[in-house]
Every structure is written in C-alpha cells, then in structure tokens.
Ligand code: SF4
C-alpha cells in the first residue's frame with residue numbers, strides 16, 4: 001500500500017517538474033553548460049565540509065560531484081579504487097574516468113573519510129582536472145580545531161586566488177553568504193511543511209529539489225524554490241503514510257530509493273543525509289567585526305556533523321531532535337557497504353534511539369540503489385511492526 | 392583487579408612468548424635477537440598483567456599511537472590491535488572474537504582487527520582499561536573505534552586528532568592535541584608527566600629510528616640477510632615498546648647479526664632467487680608459511696615501503712613533546728597511507744624498488760582496509776613503469792577462513808614462474 005496522495009502525481013507542480021528536468025540532464029545540466037558558455041568556471045566539490053561560498057564568491061559555479069542516482073556498472077571504479085571502497089566513491093570515479101565530468105575546471109575535497117580522500121588522490125592522478133585542493137578537516141569542535149579549519153579555509157581561498165590570478169574581495173564573500181543562507185532558509189521552509197500530518201510534498205520529491213540544488217546556480221535555484229513554495233502553499237496535494245519515517249546514514253541522493261519506501265506507505269518526512277538536511281541545516285552567521293572567511297569556516301565545522309566527527313553524541317543529539325520535531329515513528333539507516341564512519345556509529349545510534357522508543361531498520365546498500373525486492377520486503381515488515389506498536 | 396579469565400588470557404600470551412624465548416635461547420643456531428624479541432613481548436605483557444594489582448593505570452590505545460607519552464607518565468599501555476591479535480594467534484580465538492564483534496552490530500565490512508577488538512572487549516577477554524585513547528592515524532576504523540570501546544568498558548576516553556596534511560599550523564594543532572591528552576591523562580590517572588623521562592625516551596627513540604634505518608640499509612644487500620618472518624617483529628617493536636630499553640636491545644642485536652651476515656655474504660634464503668617488495672601486511676597467520684615458501688623458492692621480502700621505511704630526520708630530546716609529534720609524522724605509514732598521496736610518496740615507492748633491486752612486488756589486498764586497497768592499481772601502474780610486476784592477493788589479515796594456504800601458494804608459485812621467465 002503506497003502513501004496516500006490526494007491528487008495523482010500526474011498533476012506535478014510545474015517547478016517540481018523543472019527541478020526534475022535539471023536532474024534528468026545530469027551531469028551536463030543546461031545550467032552548467034550555460035555558465036560554461038559564458039566563459040565561467042565550474043568546480044566539483046566532494047563533501048559537505050567544502051565551503052561552497054568561497055567558490056561562489058570567486059565567480060565559480062560549484063557543482064557537487066556524485067554518481068548517477070542509480071546503480072551503475074563500476075568496472076573502472078572497481079579497478080582503480082578496488083571493490084572495497086564505498087560504491088559512492090567508485091561511482092564518482094567511474095564517471096570521472098569516463099569523461100563525464102570533463103567540464104570541471106577544478107576539484108575540491110575535504111579529508112573527511114578514507115573513501116573521499118582516496119577518491120581525491122586518484123582523481124588528481126588519473127583525471128587531472130586543472131585545479132585540485134583538499135582541505136584538512138579536523139574531527140573535533142574545539143577552539144584549536146576551529147583555528148586550524150580557519151587556516152585551511154584561508155589557504156584554500158589563497159590557492160584559488162593564485163589559480164585565478166585575482167583576489168576574492170570580502171564584499172563578494174558577504175554576498176555569497178547571503179545567497180547560500182537564503183537557500184538554506186528556503187530549504188528549511190520546505191522541510192517545515194513536512195512536519196504536517198499530511199505534507200504537501202513527499203520525501204522523494206524533496207530529494208529531487210535537493211539534487212537540483214547541487215547542479216545549478218544558487219541564485220536561480222533560490223528563485224525556483226521560492227516559486228515551488230508558493231505553488232505548494234496553493235496546492236491541495238497532500239501525502240499521508242502508514243508511518244512517518246526518517247532516513248539516516250551514508251550519502252544518498254536517489255529519489256527512487258525514497259520512492260520505493262513511500263510506495264509501501266512509509267512517508268519519509270525528514271532525514272540526516274549529507275545530501276539533504278546536513279547540507280542546508282545551519283546558516284553562516286557573521287558576527288560583528290568578524291571576517292567572512294572566519295564565519296564560513298566556523299559554520300562548516302560546526303554544521304550538523306557527519307559520522308566522521310568526534311564525539312558522535314553531537315550527531316546523535318541532532319538526530320534525536322529531528323525525530324522529535326518531525327514526530328518520526330521509525331528510522332531507516334541505510335549504510336553503503338564499506339562506509340566505515342556510519343557503520344561504526346550504528347550500534348551506538350541504535351541504542352540511543354531505542355532509549356526513546358524509536359525502532360531502526362538497518363539496511364546495507366550500494367550507492368544508487370533504488371530499493372531491491374529484498375529491501376522492500378524488509379521495509380514492509382518494518383512498517384507492519386511500527387503499525388503493530390501503534391495499535 | 393584483573394579478573395581471572397582475563398589474567399589467564401594475557402598469561403597465555405606470556406607463557407607462549409616465554410616458551411619461544413627459551414626455545415630460542417636453548418638453540419645455539421637461533422639468532423640472539425629472536426630470544427630478545429620474545430623477552431620484550433614477555434615483559435610488555437607481564438606489565439599489563441600485573442598493572443591493576445600494582446595499582447597502575449591502564450590506557451588502551453589504537454595503532455600508531457604515541458605511547459612514548461604513556462611510558463613517561465608511568466601509565467601502562469595496552470596496544471589494542473596487537474593485544475587482540477596476539478591473543479587470537481596464540482590462543483586461536485579469531486572466530487570467537489569476530490562473532491562477538493558482529494553481535495555488537497559491527498558489519499563485516501569493518502576491518503577485522505577492529506571488529507575483533509570491540510568483540511574482545513565485549514567478551515571481557517582483555518583487561519578493562521582505565522581510559523581509551525584513539526586517533527585517526529591511520530584510517531576511519533581507528534578514528535571510529537574509540538567510542539564503542541568506551542561504552543563497553545564504561546571508561547573515559549580521549550580522541551587524538553591528527554591533521555591530514557602538514558604545515559606549521561597543522562603541526563601546532565597536533566602539539567596542542569598532545570598537550571590536551573596529557574592534561575586528560577593527568578586528571579584521570581592522577582599521574583604526572585615526567586618530562587625528564589620523556590626526554591630520555593625520545594633520545595632512545597631517536598636511536599631506535601636510526602636502528603630501523605640501518606636495518607633497512609642492510610636489507611639492500613644482495614643477498615638480503617633479513618628473514619621473511621621478521622617483518623611483523625619489526626612492526627610490533629615500535630607498536631609496543633617505542634623508546635624502551637628492551638626494544639633497543641633487540642634491534643641492536645638484530646642489526647649486528649644482519650651486519651655480520653652481510654660481511655659473510657650470507658642471505659636469509661639460499662640461494663636468493665627473487666627479491667620482493669611487500670605492500671601492506673601479509674596475513675599474520677601466514678608468517679610461518681611465508682617463511683617456508685621463501686626457503687623453498689629462494690624468495691625474500693627485502694622492503695615493505697608502507698611499514699618499514701622510516702623517513703630521514705632526528706628527534707631532539709631537549710624538545711620532547713615536539714619530538715613525539717615529529718616522530719608521528721616520520722613513521723613509514725604516514726607517508727603513503729595517510730595524508731594526500733603526493734608525488735613525493737609515489738616517487739619514493741619507485742625509488743624503493745630500484746634501491747632494493749626488487750624483482751617483483753606482492754600487494755596483500757586486505758579487504759577490510761579500504762584506503763590501502765585504493766592504491767593497488769596506482770602502485771601497480773607505477774611499479775610496472777619501472778618493470779616490476781605486482782601480484783595482488785585478496786586476503787584478510789587475521790581471519791584464516793577467507794582464503795586457504797593452498798590458494799595462496801598456487802598464486803605465489805605462478806608469480807614465481809612469471810619472475811623466472813623474465
Ligand atoms: S562517508 Fe561513507 S559513503 Fe561517504 S564517501 Fe565516506 S565512506 Fe563513502
């Protein structure tokens with residue numbers, strides 16, 4: 001039994017359709033090609049610790065490097081990264097080796113996890129994008145860690161300036177902060193709508209919006225998202241499920257996966273994914289007298305943490321807050337095979353959720369999975385268990 | 392008090408190493424260094440066994456951890472990975488501890504030493520530490536292992552953050568981390584840092600590093616005097632006893648024996664037919680087999696660039712903490728297993744092949760170790776460019792059920808044939 005939608009999906013909101021078209025054209029979206037045709041540079045970035053504002057302020061279009069939102073043949077990815085690196089990093093490399101990211105003028109990563117850092121190493125060696133940079137990202141939130149990260153972001157900015165042969169002025173950075181904060185605020189509004197008993201947008205649709213946000217200029221994205229919010233406010237479409245679910249775990253940006261859960265009646269109302277909530281959750285706050293670079297570095301290190309950070313409690317507490325705010329009945333943890341940071345956290349997270357009476361369905365997946373028969377069976381059983389608990 | 396079961400497990404390691412030590416001492420043909428190595432192991436585990444009875448504080452720590460600091464504070468270190476696997480190897484309990492790890496909810500993709508580690512603690516098979524110390528040197532598994540162990544043992548912990556790259560700011564950050572860790576340890580253990588003692592340890596560590604380099608140089612000789620089984624011994628020496636007199640005693644004896652063999656033009660295998668580079672670590676339970684196959688085919692591992700090739704540079708006892716930090720940046724593993732894989736590290740691999748006159752390389756692709764396997768193809772490409780063929784063997788370093796000795800033998804024999812034909 002699928003989630004109940006008051007109107008058929010055929011009557012798709014026009015802006016949602018536009019977002020979907022962007023994703024259909026991935027990786028060479030019209031917006032990216034247009035930016036290039038005007039002589040603009042496009043840089044790829046690899047994880048949420050890379051401060052996009054710096055790139056944006058330099059006039060560069062930042063594009064998130066991902067694989068396709070579906071499972072793909074990973075022959076080269078397997079050969080180069082070996083089969084025991086997560087299928088996310090192998091998918092990205094596969095696309096890079098196939099030349100599908102040949103439009104990139106630069107590649108920026110953070111030392112976030114083994115999968116990402118090795119992907120960066122091999123990208124640099126075999127794909128040879130003109131500019132490469134990796135930031136040391138501390139795993140702590142201490143004052144000293146913030147000092148280090150500030151130095152790293154400053155160094156990244158300087159490296160970029162050297163590459164471009166021009167300075168990035170503070171005013172540009174302030175402007176970029178505003179653009180990105182606007183985006184975050186709009187995404188927050190979108191998520192607020194999902195707190196309703198019968199939200200006007202499904203989990204899978206929300207993921208389409210997020211995916212598009214990585215693949216187009218933020219200014220355009222903000223305009224479109226504002227349009228979408230307006231359309232949603234006027235729309236009579238609602239979604240209601242057998243249970244309200246939250247998805248946590250490794251990087252995941254496949255709407256089809258969420259669709260496969262929602263097709264069985266599990267309404268995905270929120271998440272803790274680096275492609276979703278963790279991407280937009282915290283704004284950059286520039287304190288009085290503070291440099292924009294400092295404010296940016298502070299935000300990126302303090303942002304809703306990835307499982308790589310220590311202590312993990314910070315991440316767990318944020319998840320527990322979301323569970324409460326979005327009235328979550330059950331959590332689906334999807335961990336990509338060989339994604340060690342998330343796999344290590346699972347036993348502890350499961351205990352924390354158990355303490356508040358929230359069941360967890362732990363799925364071992366490959367990046368891009370759309371939810372196989374076996375996954376569907378397990379989701380089905382999970383939903384039945386939640387329903388039985390409610391009775 | 393350490394419970395009787397835990398005592399008996401650590402005791403079993405001690406009894407086993409004591410036995411080997413005595414056998415070596417009784418055998419006139421056995422090199423003196425062998426007995427000294429087992430004497431060092433015996434002493435390390437005896438300290439651990441008696442620690443709580445003697446009112447000492449035990450700090451468990453992950454691999455590549457600056458345990459010099461613990462020794463200087465009179466805190467008893469417990470190298471978690473090594474202790475777990477010594478126990479597994481000596482007592483044959485791999486399956487039990489791995490399944491205990493699985494019961495905790497750790498998936499098979501997590502590297503087996505770490506699954507086993509958590510499993511061993513949950514079974515109560517290791518002494519309960521008074522504190523857990525862990526770091527991101529060298530991988531996500533080490534970085535993520537501490538909190539679960541703290542939870543299992545209900546003990547406090549400190550995570551030591553290693554910056555990914557090197558710069559003045561990053562070095563300063565790491566120094567700050569070490570200072571914070573000392574404060575944590577002082578507070579939890581009631582022990583004070585003895586800076587003079589640390590300075591002496593640093594002085595000995597500096598000498599120890601020189602010894603490692605000298606041993607490395609001697610192995611360049613044709614025929615190479617160093618036996619295949621010695622690799623893990625070199626590793627555990629720095630893992631367990633950095634800057635300790637027992638380590639120096641062992642390494643000096645080993646260096647002298649190797650120098651003597653070089654003078655006499657004696658090789659570890661005779662005749663020496665193939666000189667191999669070992670990439671990553673062979674399965675620990677195969678050490679005896681590798682020794683045997685080496686003798687049969689005249690094959691000797693002459694260099695392990697990821698583990699035994701120490702960077703140049705000295706430590707300064709007048710700056711003990713800075714030196715501990717510097718050493719962390721100089722360990723061989725730091726060069727190509729952690730930090731961005733720059734041109735320098737890659738060039739070093741190629742130089743190594745040339746300097747050690749390597750005929751071929753064996754990459755032990757441990758499926759649990761993601762970041763090293765990610766370099767299999769890259770290293771292969773680089774070594775092939777200088778005409779060094781590479782054999783890749785998928786394996787698990789501690790779980791003998793993954794591949795049989797017979798399979799590995801077959802692969803190696805085919806590789807030796809290929810080397811022969813060249
Ligand atoms: S966090 Fe996990 S999924 Fe993401 S790159 Fe790292 S290992 Fe891969």
Ligand code: SF4
Nearest residue numbers: 502529530532759760
């Ligand atoms: S074997 Fe590899 S993954 Fe496991 S602890 Fe060692 S370096 Fe890390």
